[in-house]
Amino acid sequence: MEILEKPTIGLVATFTCLMIAAAGTTTATGTENAVSLPTATSTPQASTFTIDPGFWPPPPPTFPLTLSPGLNLVSYDTAPGAGLKAYDFIRILGESSEIESIQRFDSVTGSYQTVEYDASGAPQGENFDITGNEGYLVYVKSPKSASLEYNRGCAALELSTGLNLAAIPCPPRGLTAHGLMDSLEDKTAISAIQRLDSTTGRFQSASLVEDQPAGIDFPIRANEGYLFHMRKDVPEFQP
Numbered sequence: 001m002e003i004l005e006k007p008t009i010g011l012v013a014t015f016t017c018l019m020i021a022a023a024g025t026t027t028a029t030g031t032e033n034a035v036s037l038p039t040a041t042s043t044p045q046a047s048t049f050t051i052d053p054g055f056w057p058p059p060p061p062t063f064p065l066t067l068s069p070g071l072n073l074v075s076y077d078t079a080p081g082a083g084l085k086a087y088d089f090i091r092i093l094g095e096s097s098e099i100e101s102i103q104r105f106d107s108v109t110g111s112y113q114t115v116e117y118d119a120s121g122a123p124q125g126e127n128f129d130i131t132g133n134e135g136y137l138v139y140v141k142s143p144k145s146a147s148l149e150y151n152r153g154c155a156a157l158e159l160s161t162g163l164n165l166a167a168i169p170c171p172p173r174g175l176t177a178h179g180l181m182d183s184l185e186d187k188t189a190i191s192a193i194q195r196l197d198s199t200t201g202r203f204q205s206a207s208l209v210e211d212q213p214a215g216i217d218f219p220i221r222a223n224e225g226y227l228f229h230m231r232k233d234v235p236e237f238q239p
Contacts, residue, residue: 090117093144098142107165159237163228165226186232191229
């Protein structure tokens, strides 16, 4: 897998790389054939949800989200046509003293779109759409809790060859990483799925090796983002 570089947008900042391996649990040291994610200058840590995110459907109409300093990988399901944009989302999550940036990975161009606060406290960067079938990298300066309105859009995934930062807004109860991969009609289309472990701050990986499941069979949750490593395009995927 090729190493992806974060584009420079807006304010200049220093970034390190968190290396993502094809299987197992990774650390910041990296492994061969890894994919890099940009991380904030603070130590990467995972988001912690204060409700049971494995429960589906989530309690309407809002759910609390606690963000930890460093890297958080989240999703936010919005109803079709809601029109939520990145500038709105960063304001919902917190002020400039709390939130550093939000990033979306564009699997078509292989680049990151970034929104961050400028010196005056106003959002700047690419004001991309927030959709329920995408995951987002949220870099946090200080601990932050937010209460988000949750809409069940249940959009299908559009997975492209290579790296995808995606979410499953309406997972069937009990869905796991191995079950998700098994639900693909073409099992050769995917090489691995990864999630950020909120306890350890490391990435967990599940994969298929000669059509057999390998790695960690972690649960698939409605309000988390995941890294999908695809060998082929899979349009309109719904597990």
